[in-house]
Amino acid sequence: MKSYKLFVLGLFFIWSCAEEDVNSPSQSDVFIKYYGANANQAVDLATYTYLENDVEETGYMILAQNESDGIQSDFYLVRTDKYGNEVNSVIIDVAEADSASATSTVDIPKKIKPIGNGQFLVVGVISGSLNYLGAWIEIDTSLNSTNIHRVSDVETIDIIKTDDNEVIILGDQNERIVIRKLDFDDNLIWSSEVDFTGDDEALALFENPNGNLFIVGSSRAYEETEGINIFALETNSRGTAESSDGVPKILNESTASNDDIPTAVIATPWGYSITGYTLPNAQNGNEPQGFVVNVSRTANILYTHVFEFPSNSSNGGFESTWPQALTVDYAGFLSVVGRLPEFPGKQDEMMVMRIHPSLGLQESDYGSCRSFGRATGDDVANAVITHPLDGDLVIAGTVDFGSGTSLISLMKLSETGDLVD
Amino acid sequence: MKRIFLFSFFAIFGATWVYAQLTATQQLNKAEDDYEAGILIGIPDQINGRMEEFSKAEKVRAKKLLTLVYIFSDEEKKAEEALVDLLREEPEYQLDPKVDPAELFFLYSQFRTAPIFKVSFRAGANMSNPTILGEYGTYDLDEGALFVNGKTKSGLDSKEYNGLFESGSMSPTGGIQAGWWTEVMAEKHVGKGVELGGGLQVRNSKYFAEQFSTSSQKVEWTNKQLMFRVPIQVKYTYNYMNRNKSILPYALLGLSYDYLMSATVDASSDIGIGATVTGMDIKGIDDRQVNVHNMSYYVGLGAKYRVKTHFLNVELRYDMSPFNYINGDNRNNNQTSTFELGYVEPDLRMNVLSLSLGFTYSVHNPVKLK
Known part of the structure; x- marks a missing residue:
């Protein structure tokens, strides 16, 4: 009888000790995926919805730049399901029809914008072509139906679709900012220019709720200072700036020689948030130092914060940060992604930082700063969105596997930026 | 006189x-x-x-x-x-x-003449046969392929897989992944040829995974485990009471608590410049990749050859774990794996087929029965 009792006791012991993995995250909760071959660079990221077993699910559209031979590059679109599995992909040689320079054109994608009904607008720049400077593309989620609109005189940087079913493109032309409204047959509705005193470069275009336009970009030698400065500008609905008050010089007025280079802008509940980096920064060993600037919809500065994330190196100082994109996360914080140049002991790493929208990077937030990537490659997080349903961070990045192979990565992190659920 | x-x-x-x-x-x-x-x-x-x-x-x-x-x-x-x-x-x-x-x-x-218990010593070889519970990976699960010991989740080998999918030629080299194990077990006869047993075991095993993102991008991954196990079992021996039989066949059912003493990985990737790691500890790190405590159940067949009151035995055993060997919470969290190599472990349970030779020593204590 004693042996029976021991046996039953053993059964209970064994059963109670097992770690049943009931909490294993779903494949769609957290993942990292790689796409492509040869050299690729992620650029932008958007979501789309699809039905799976009569349930609406969220998939991802990644816009990337594909370099097949190190000289020519094309637009590269990857569509994935909610698990990050590639559903289909397409490489679009935007300058294909430009027979004069088809073999050496560099197509540089800039933005992908969902416009509803499974349709997207993709915009980018063509370099090396004799005939075109930019292009915008209508494309659906199947990636099969594409309608390419080539632009001969403007480097097209951003695009929005208006309520009257037309588009407004933002671009550069001869060191000036060009805003242009077109219909889908490429007929010009109106055109406007913004010209500061130097070399102006457009970055982002938005439409305010009142119909006015909001543009962000950079300008060299603005207001008699040296270096590059950010501009943010509210115009009327036809792209005309009505007041110089709406043209702020934003960052580092005391160190005017710095280049303050904006890299991404998002619409936020308070207006807009701009991220970028200032370079060179003597205080930081002339390494790039990231910043976030919050502005109102009328382009007034609400808050400016330069990242002072303590370095891990023995020399102290601040970690070099090179933001590339940002999003408002589930808790209303700003999640900024980009690269950590020459991260200690490694090459560039993908960076994920969580920043309070009005207090900046607090010491208590240092623990939430993440780095991902390969020790021997230069990796960068290029785009980020907050998942519309579960609040997780979804990041499109570029991972350098060496030997000319850099793959597009798609990471779905937790709400707090971890590779765990 | x-x-x-x-x-x-x-x-x-x-x-x-x-x-x-x-x-x-x-x-x-x-x-x-x-x-x-x-x-x-x-x-x-x-x-x-x-x-x-x-x-x-x-x-x-x-x-x-x-x-x-x-x-x-x-x-x-x-x-x-x-x-x-x-x-x-x-x-x-x-x-x-x-x-x-x-x-x-x-x-x-009126006297107890049967052994009060037996002590078995076994040692032998094993062969892993993991079951993929859920495919996870950095590759496209619909177009790429993961072979564990040469088989996909649905049990296809490379020939069958390449016949079904147009994903390029995948040529996994996995197959038999051998290890060793040794065990000491005390067994007690409880009547009618049925013995209850409990023991201690050390098992070394491994499995080999090959991930094909494309036919030209491959990651090879060998996961080695050293487990300390506490098995308990029920064994039925045919003709147990017949002391004139020299060969006694038996069958057994068992359950085991499995403690993972160590888990290391040798891996290589040919993506880009490629990467190789050797002896990467995936258990001792903070974000451990594997479950340390697990359990398994097993079935076995064997035969005992009587040597006076002791036995030589040969046994075939199949261990099946119902639970995940991989710690799913941290599967993506090992940067060496996810970024250097571009590999993420699938959910899988460890099954192991083992063959052993052993000696069973009978311990007697003859006393008058009350």
Whole structure:
């Protein structure tokens, strides 16, 4: 009888000790995926919805730049399901029809914008072509139906679709900012220019709720200072700036020689948030130092914060940060992604930082700063969105596997930026 | 007078000398003859003093003879002691119904003659056969492929896989992944050939995974485990009670607590410049990639070959774990794996087929049953 009792006791012991993995995250909760071959660079990221077993699910559209031979590059679109599995992909040689320079054109994608009904607008720049400077593309989620609109005189940087079913493109032309409204047959509705005193470069275009336009970009030698400065500008609905008050010089007025280079802008509940980096920064060993600037919809500065994330190196100082994109996360914080140049002991790493929208990077937030990537490659997080349903961070990045192979990565992190659920 | 004294001296001395010159074997034979002749008195004195001189077989004869003498001398206590001595000399001694008297059978039946427990020592080789529970990975699960020990989640080998999918030619090299194991187990017979057992085991095993993102992008991943296991089992032995059978087949069912002592990975990737890691600890790190505590159940078939009261045995066993070996919470969290190599472990459970050779030692403690 004693042996029976021991046996039953053993059964209970064994059963109670097992770690049943009931909490294993779903494949769609957290993942990292790689796409492509040869050299690729992620650029932008958007979501789309699809039905799976009569349930609406969220998939991802990644816009990337594909370099097949190190000289020519094309637009590269990857569509994935909610698990990050590639559903289909397409490489679009935007300058294909430009027979004069088809073999050496560099197509540089800039933005992908969902416009509803499974349709997207993709915009980018063509370099090396004799005939075109930019292009915008209508494309659906199947990636099969594409309608390419080539632009001969403007480097097209951003695009929005208006309520009257037309588009407004933002671009550069001869060191000036060009805003242009077109219909889908490429007929010009109106055109406007913004010209500061130097070399102006457009970055982002938005439409305010009142119909006015909001543009962000950079300008060299603005207001008699040296270096590059950010501009943010509210115009009327036809792209005309009505007041110089709406043209702020934003960052580092005391160190005017710095280049303050904006890299991404998002619409936020308070207006807009701009991220970028200032370079060179003597205080930081002339390494790039990231910043976030919050502005109102009328382009007034609400808050400016330069990242002072303590370095891990023995020399102290601040970690070099090179933001590339940002999003408002589930808790209303700003999640900024980009690269950590020459991260200690490694090459560039993908960076994920969580920043309070009005207090900046607090010491208590240092623990939430993440780095991902390969020790021997230069990796960068290029785009980020907050998942519309579960609040997780979804990041499109570029991972350098060496030997000319850099793959597009798609990471779905937790709400707090971890590779765990 | 002097002559009479000398004669008597030599007569007594001579008789004593002759008596003393009987060998132990002759002495035993003589005692047995006396028993057959019904001369019981003096037998214990004849053989007790020479017990140390007897061979093993003679000791058995001698102790059985003593038991019989005491039975028929109505010295019950001494008979019991003699029988215990006999059973200690030769556990599981079998009586012969044609020769041995009923009184001896009766006394014998009052004693425990079976082993109180057995201790088995086993060692052998094993072969992993993991089951993929859920495919996770950095690759496109719809277009790429993951082979673990040469098989996909749906059990396809490379030939079958390449026949079904147009994903390029995948040529996994996995297959048999061998390890070793050793075990010590105590077993107790609880009746009708059924034994309950519990023991300790150390098992070294490994599996080999190959991930094809495309036909030209491959990651090879060898996960090695060293487990300390605590198995308990129920074993049924056919003809268990038949001591005349020299070969006894058996079947068993068991359950085991599995503690992962170490888990290391050797891996290589040919993506881009490629990467190689050797002996990467995936258990000791903070974000451990594997579950440390697990359990498994097993079935087995074997055969025992009787060597006196002990056994040599050969056993085939299949261990199946119902739970995930991979710690899913942290599967993506190892940057060396996810970024340097571009590999993420799938959910899988460890199944292991093992073959062992062993020796079972029977431990006896003959006592009178209450």
